[in-house]
Amino acid sequence: MNPSVANQLNQYRDERKKQARLLISCPDQTGIVAAISHFLNEQGCNIIESSQYSTNPTGGLFFIRLVFEILEPQVTISTLKNGFQPIADNFAMKWDLRGVSDLKKIAILVSKELHCLQELLWEWESGHLKTEIKLVISNHQDAKELVESYGIPFFWIPSNKENRSEAEREQQNLFKKYQVDTIVLTRYMQILTPDFVSAYPNQIINIHHSFLPAFIGAKPYERAFHRGVKLIGATSHYVTNDLDEGPIIEQDIMRVDHRDTITDLKKIGQSVERSVLARAVKWHLEDRIIIHENKTIVFN
Template identity: 65%
Template sequence: METYSQTFLESQKNMGRLLISCPDKPGIVAAISKFLYQFGANIVESNQYSTNPEGGSFFVRIVFECPDLKMKETELEEQFQPIADQFSMQWRFTFGYEVKKTAIFVSKELHCLRELLWEWQSGDLLTDLALVISNHEDCREIVESLNIPFYYIPASKENRVEVEKKQLQLLKEYNIDLIILARYMQILTPEFVEVHPNRIINIHHSFLPAFVGARPYERAYKRGVKLIGATSHYVTNDLDEGPIIEQDIMRVDHRANIEELKKIGRSIERSVLARAVNWHLEDRIIVHENKTIVF
């Protein structure tokens, strides 16, 4: 099923992105601009942020157009290395002709999955949605109706090592770039997370750092909260403590019971996860320590 037009892909074939984080010092932007100019590239978008101009960290995202970019890719990366060394940069180029491959993990709650599938079908989620993995059968029909491979792998604490071995093998076979946990209600082991650093996005049904872990709506109800929210973050070995990408909230009051809180929360979860995934696919996120810079 084609979810993005060939016309759009053609428009992206000479588009590149450069993401950089490094110590802040004079001359960084000038060096980058001069380098891209030497390759005949035109900068079409540039965003930058400094934590402190005197001794802080500097972050920049540049979108550029360069004729015959695919032919220049290797040379571009090789010749940028001396500049990166000069300014102690962490950096990466990404290219418009390389569409990221994603896998969705989901359990029984399907609202986030449905949102992602809708965004994908409408062409607003520019990705190759390669497969869906679930520890329940509930979404098989929805997924397979869109000709997306579906894998049912029952998971529990008892068989977690065996399950993750199967999952990692599938992710390797499909050459997956991004894993989306769309209400996948299983905790991933450190060994799994280590293989995909900053490439696993989770949606937590709470406005973190409040109500970490299981049953946040029930705990929010007991606490009598007046705001509920959702948080999308990268997964780390610390439960619900990874770098936060996006959050949103909605006001509630004493009349809302637990089921009403969950219903409101599902709407927030859908939009928060979709935005976070889109920003990752568009290379708008730089992870710095346990925070994110989102351009």
């Protein structure tokens, strides 16, 4: 890893080593916030950030994200989890609690187009993405020099219809070796098998070069050009076994007109893709996303 990036991450860990994030979704009812606040106060914790959302105050669903500081030296993430479980059971909560300094470990998959990969590497190097990029895997060799210039291991694993399952097994072995918990597809132009996707639920983030649900699948810019669109967009979403239909994390658009060629549309679209994917990955790393059914609640 680049030494300057390693120093930034170590400093961040030191500064946040006593902070934690708590994500909760549950049926809405009275007393939820009071119970959470009372528990954290009893544990000697101080809430420093709180965002919440209710679909319907009477009989709906409740979502909350909390960031808090652990002030008592004897209190740990493990003791908090054990102590919070009875409250979670009482309110039928789905919840996740993790230390802020417990950085997620990323694997990036890429093919021949490198603009999204470059954006993530720039954001990571500049300190905007608090994560460990453990490795990059590609079915081509185009990204090798770029990736290794950042001190990140690069693996070339050819993949096609004939050897896809074998290639995915090799990828999964690497994920296990590097303890990866998040996979980011930066224009990785391969269809993932159902077994692969099922092994990483809500852990695979994709960027789609289209403002979904329009123009799913291949060659969206060509199809958008012939349709005469006036807006070009990009969508970042979690991957499911329904092609390009997973929970959407972030989208954005830019205006185009009749003078723009297919090449122009691709250049404009690539700019949108870069920023949309970077935001989606950042929010995932910061535990700002709660998935409910096929939607996301994003506390951004």
